[in-house]
Amino acid sequence: MKDMTCPHCGDKLKRFQTPPESSWGQRSWLVCFNDHCPYFSEGWTHMHEQYRVVCSYRYRFDPALGQSAPMVVYSAEMGLDHIVGE
C-alpha cells in the first residue's frame, strides 16, 4: 500500500486494523492519527456546538472502497492500539 497523507494536515496516514469484534468487521483503513490535525482538533468544538456531544473524528481513507469518511472517536487515545505496521 503506498503512503498517503492527510489532506487536512499533510501527515502520513497510519494503517489501522479494525478490531474483529467491532461492528465494522475486520477492515484495514488509513487514518490520520495526528492530534494536531485541524480536522481532529476542531471536530471537538464543532460536535459540541452542533450536537452537544463530546466526540470528534479523524480523517479516514478506506482503500477497499477508495473513499474517505470521518472516523468518530470519543477520546484522543481511541484506536491507537489498533494501529499496525509503521
Ligand SMILES: [Zn+2]
Ligand atoms: Zn490530519
